[in-house]
Amino acid sequence: SARSVVGFDVYEAIVQCSDLLEQYGGHKYAAGLTLSLDKLKAFQTRFEEIVSQTITDEQLIPQLEIDQMINFDRINFKFYNILKQMSPFGPQNMAPVFVSENVYVDRSPRILKNEHLKMFVKQEGYPYTVEAIGFGLAKYFEMINSGMRFKAAYTIEAADYFSSKYLQLNLKDIKFD
Numbered sequence: 001s002a003r004s005v006v007g008f009d010v011y012e013a014i015v016q017c018s019d020l021l022e023q024y025g026g027h028k029y030a031a032g033l034t035l036s037l038d039k040l041k042a043f044q045t046r047f048e049e050i051v052s053q054t055i056t057d058e059q060l061i062p063q064l065e066i067d068q069m070i071n072f073d074r075i076n077f078k079f080y081n082i083l084k085q086m087s088p089f090g091p092q093n094m095a096p097v098f099v100s101e102n103v104y105v106d107r108s109p110r111i112l113k114n115e116h117l118k119m120f121v122k123q124e125g126y127p128y129t130v131e132a133i134g135f136g137l138a139k140y141f142e143m144i145n146s147g148m149r150f151k152a153a154y155t156i157e158a159a160d161y162f163s164s165k166y167l168q169l170n171l172k173d174i175k176f177d
Contacts, residue, residue, distance in 0.1 A: 004029045008059050013050045017043055064153055064173050067096040072123040080156055080167055095155045103152045109145055111138045134171030151175045
């Protein structure tokens with residue numbers, strides 16, 4: 001089976017390999033196919049060639065859909081409990097992604113396992129400090145640690161540490177102002 005990115009027609013790329021396939025079907029953003037093992041390498045080579053010739057650089061950049069811009073004063077357990085009523089979250093019902101502007105580090109950030117970012121953040125104009133974790137976002141450490149303001153895209157999660165419950169931002173992306 002195949003899934004595509006926004007704007008790229010994966011079905012058309014598969015159609016161009018149809019002579020190597022036993023059967024196939026689908027649409028622009030999702031498709032399935034069957035082929036014999038002896039044609040797998042030929043299919044892989046041709047499919048990758050077609051994709052590399054037709055996909056744009058912009059289509060290779062993952063898109064993050066933002067549901068709402070909010071300020072840190074909205075992040076509390078009452079709001080979280082309302083969000084939780086929309087669960088379970090998964091492929092057909094994604095967790096809402098929020099964005100906040102003018103965010104900065106309140107306490108020194110740390111890098112975990114050479115690739116993740118853990119820190120406490122604040123938003124300019126609001127007294128609230130929120131814990132945040134950014135999986136795979138360690139590349140932003142220097143800029144964040146320098147005090148630069150940024151936009152943070154995140155989901156809100158409940159965390160439990162030694163029976164103490166608190167809310168945490170699961171950072172999805174960071175953009176510098």
